[in-house]
Amino acid sequence: MAERTVVEAIRDALAEEMRRDWRVIVLGEDVGVHGGVFRATDGLLAEFGPERVLDTPLAELGIVGTAIGSALNGLRPVAEIQFADYIYPAMDQIVNEAAKLRYRSNGAFGCPLVIRAPYGPGVHGGLYHSQSVEAFFCHVPGLKVVTPATPADAKGLLKAAIRDDDPVLFFEHKRTYRRVRGEVPDGDYVVPIGRAAVRRRGRHLSVITYGAMVHQALEAAAAVVPEGLDIEVVDLRTLLPWDRETVAASVARTNKVVIAHEDNKTLGVGAEIAAFLVEELFEQLDGPIVRVAAADAPVPFAPSLEEAVIPGPQQLIDAIRQLAAY
């Protein structure tokens, strides 16, 4: 076991997969000489050379389209979008092409592509370095969407994504890059896509969450222990396909659900989970499903403004207390 930050774990995953499989290439803006603006690809150019680590032009559509083409011809590309906020020029290639190549060709062609992007607020990033874009992609059959919260998961899930034959959006919460450290198993291991993890077992209420909010949820759970509240925290880890089984088992145990994410509330991933729970587990619920999410506004820059938009620790604790008392 070694201790790693999230970004170090990601870098390790990339290097190990590139050593293991000559078909894995990395492409994106500043990923080569600079090692990535967050250093996620540091050292890769020196080890693997410019044919496998490409500094691309500033062209998200072209980055993803080129990656798709290289995947069609036998490579396993890992494309980086520098900030998730800049992924939109590539939406056509992701949604109309990568997601649908297998289906529209009746299985003849596939697209084993990974698109990595830092996402999430809380870093004084303003509107365009703070967005959570996962909900857009969770709506698209044919894609997979992964949001690790820990170094061990970041490494194992990125390996899984690279080995997956389907296109995977791999969203890395930028607030976790250097602030979250954790034990990472030695050797080659993979964390399966599509499986949630129960981070904390509890009796009274389940917090279903992902990304940086997993750590907030664990802190909130610790904060309410003195009040006699025993909170379960489920880290979804994958958003598409999300782990209905693990979430359902948790709800069967606690019968109360808070869904928490930093994406804005309307039509965020929480809406899908809430709808599923009401459809399938209505009898298990002892109270309304509560969503703790960002306000429906862009993420502003000034700290006083950002705090008013993104869900803070107190908001989560208040929601837990209120629902627990219902």
Next chain:
Amino acid sequence: MAQERLPTRTRAEAAPHDLTDAQLLDLYTLMALSRAIDERMWLLQRQGKIPFAVTGQGHEAAQVGSAFALRPGEDWVLPYYRDLGVVLTLGMTAREVLLDAFARADGPSSGGRQMPAHYACRRLNIVSVSSPVATQLPQATGVALASKLKGERAVTVCYFGDGATSKGDFHEALNFAAIHRLPVIFFCENNGWAISVPVSKQMPVAHVVERARAYNMPGELVDGTDVLAVYERTRAAVARARAGDGPTLIEARVYRLTAHTSDDDDRRYRSEAERAEARQHDPLPRFERVLRARGVLNDALLAALQARIAREVAEAVALAEAAPLPAPADALRHVYAA
């Protein structure tokens, strides 16, 4: 709006260097087969037997001539929806095309999932066609990137129309391909129309090929109704790409002899005079004249060829009509790999 006078760089109607008489006849046969299938699909659509037909009539010389210069199954091709002549030249059959047009389960391109003319063929490296325009261009760059990394001699040819050159995909694809000197040929079939929008409203330059300079790649302007000229120019670009000398932009000037698709009525935006002028540039009679002059075709041979093609198309239609539609249970298959 008549197409402006095409530049006279054709000398290929004097004997091309390496094509035998048999190959010349092959070229004509493929063009004629493409035309015959094309016309039949319009008929089927008007009869209500298939819901939709999209056409390449007038493009045959550009499509067949260029594809003839490739190695099917080794080289990669990313066509667009007009490219019936391309896929037939590479080795798809009339039967396969008609199965796709009728959305049959055994249609090789998509098993009935896509509209007609959205070709795909794994064994021939024909990448699945989609409807959004120009998305195939950056993908072609990527296919070529992989070829180069793997040290393959395969070249990639990407086909598209004049409208596609206005998309950002066009710019980003050519830019990247040129920076990395990738073995990809960008082949524009410029027929002067993007549905109803003429090139004068589509671009501020007279020729698509002028943009090649902006990407520091060779640009070739060719008469797309002269199959031998197209073959020669494509062959040269392919040789350059295989030798590691990077991409080429080829612009083939062609004429769209019909409306955009069976859902379009081009009398709304094209004058009868312009449409009549387009018919003057039909590549089939032009090549027929060349072959008659060389003794490769005569009345008897042509009649026999046309009869054979008619039989092939009729058989393909009958087969496709009788074939089963895909099963409803198949509708959710292949969303994911497993």
